[in-house]
Amino acid sequence: MMSGKFLKVSCRDCSSESIIFSRATIPIACAVCGATMTNPSGGKAQLVGCSVVEILE
16 A cells, blocks of 8 residues: 555646656656656655645555
8 A cells, every 4th residue: 555645736837747756755846847846855745846736646
């Protein structure tokens, strides 16, 4: 069983939507504008440049 979920997030800079893993261990950049959306924090990814649109099951 996975301890994380997939999240649909929207980039704060360009509003592009991406799907990320909630426990990402590397920084994730927006595929469209390159803005940093998440930073690793030793557990759940810290959302810094995006907001959650939907939690995917």
